[in-house]
Amino acid sequence: MMPAAVLFGGSMHDFEIAQSGGHEGRAAWFRRGARAAFSIPGLILVSAFVGFAGLARDAGLTLAETVFMTGVVWALPGKVVLVGAILAGNGLPAAAFAVALSSVRLAPMVVALTPEMRTAKTPTWVLYALSHFVAVTSWVLAMDRFRHVPRPMRTSFYAGLGSTLVLGNMVVVAAVFLIAGRLPPAVSAALFFLTPMYFLTSLWGSARERAGQVAMILGLALGPVFHLLTPDFDLVAAGMVAGLAAFGIHLVGKRRHQA
Amino acid sequence: MTFTAIDAWWWPYVFILVAGWLATDFWRFLGVYLGGRISEESELIVLVRCIATALVAAVIANLVIFPxxxxxxxxxxxxxxxxxxxxxxxxxxxxxxxxxxxxxxxxxxxxxxxxx
Known part of the structure; x- marks a missing residue:
């Protein structure tokens, strides 16, 4: 097992700088944030975006639409749900509802991250602007690395990290989109398989409690069932039924634990 | 009002902005606004995480079963x-x-x- 600092591309050097206080400017911390994107979690995220580009192209989206979606939505689950809704021919309200349901979890993530970056002098608009970069990977990296960043420099660090991840993956998506049509079928199949494989594993690992894992298993089982039963509303129906059931099991388990 | 309902160059972008950007950044902005007012541990957040996880899992299963x-x-x-x-x-x-x-x-x- 590698120590976390190696896994996340950190080093004692950064730590010593953090200890010595904020002599350096914001540009230096912005660059350090940008460099933090080049790490194992960053690499895994790139593989997920390679898969997403293939998925979006296959769903009939254009290069410009896919790159635009990558920049404005950013969080991968929201984008995969949006492409799923487009593939299913859902209308705008149903698609927006499904994406919103899949993205509610961004609010508590931002709630957890914002106090880590805020100082008495931080302008509010900076926090709103930076919140756009919040998705699983940048959030995990930031929460891990912030201990080594002086508090007043954390907004600059996160701006470097977030913008590098977003812009870098927009370039990745565009590049994959351009070559995807020329790949042999077996390679294309492997490309499309990246998205499910990424979420099958990362979703399980990011679950904070047992209920999240129960929700994942029920969602996997009910997704195809509702796809056949209610094709127009399958994602929202499967998400609500499986999510509420998992929450119910969580409440029953908790009550039994307390009794 | 599907993705291909209106035959104009701007329609897919409007669709992505409303169903994609608005539906995600709304929650991020709400998170900044709420600040420290909701706890990561509250039961409401557990419910939210359950539904979001199940929804993404449903998409994943459909990508594998009906690709x-x-x-x-x-x-x-x-x-x-x-x-x-x-x-x-x-x-x-x-x-x-x-x-x-x-x-x-x-x-x-x-x-x-x-x-x-």
């Missing part, structure tokens, strides 16, 4: 088997996502070599 494009030409059992193999490898490797992805892809690739 489109190049994946549609592969046997269903191979796709499900590759997914299970990758997931078990991920667990066995101490929850390392990269191991799960590599084993899942390798299983799919070998299966395609054996049953082209």
């Amino acid at each position: 489109s494009g190049a994946l549609a030409g592969t046997p269903l059992l191979l796709r499900v088997g590759a997914g299970i193999a990758g997931f078990l490898a991920y667990l066995a490797a101490g929850k390392r996502v990269i191991v799960g992805i590599l084993v899942g892809e390798a299983t799919l690739g070998m299966g395609l070599l054996v049953f082209p």
Whole structure:
């Protein structure tokens, strides 16, 4: 097992700088944030975006639409749900509802991250602007690395990290989109398989409690069932039924634990 | 009002902005606004995480069971088997996502070599 600092591309050097206080400017911390994107979690995220580009192209989206979606939505689950809704021919309200349901979890993530970056002098608009970069990977990296960043420099660090991840993956998506049509079928199949494989594993690992894992298993089982039963509303129906059931099991388990 | 309902260059972008950007950044902005007012541990947040996880899981299952494009030409059992193999490898490797992805892809690739 590698120590976390190696896994996340950190080093004692950064730590010593953090200890010595904020002599350096914001540009230096912005660059350090940008460099933090080049790490194992960053690499895994790139593989997920390679898969997403293939998925979006296959769903009939254009290069410009896919790159635009990558920049404005950013969080991968929201984008995969949006492409799923487009593939299913859902209308705008149903698609927006499904994406919103899949993205509610961004609010508590931002709630957890914002106090880590805020100082008495931080302008509010900076926090709103930076919140756009919040998705699983940048959030995990930031929460891990912030201990080594002086508090007043954390907004600059996160701006470097977030913008590098977003812009870098927009370039990745565009590049994959351009070559995807020329790949042999077996390679294309492997490309499309990246998205499910990424979420099958990362979703399980990011679950904070047992209920999240129960929700994942029920969602996997009910997704195809509702796809056949209610094709127009399958994602929202499967998400609500499986999510509420998992929450119910969580409440029953908790009550039994307390009794 | 589907993605292809209006035949104009701007319609897909409006669709992506409303169903994509608005539906995600709304929650991020709400998170900044709420600041420290809601706890990560509250039961409401647990419910929110359950529904979001189940919804993404449903999309994933549909991508494997009812795929489109190049994946549609592969046997269903191979796709499900590759997914299970990758997931078990991920667990066995101490929850390392990269191991799960590599084993899942390798299983799919070998299966395609054996049953082209």
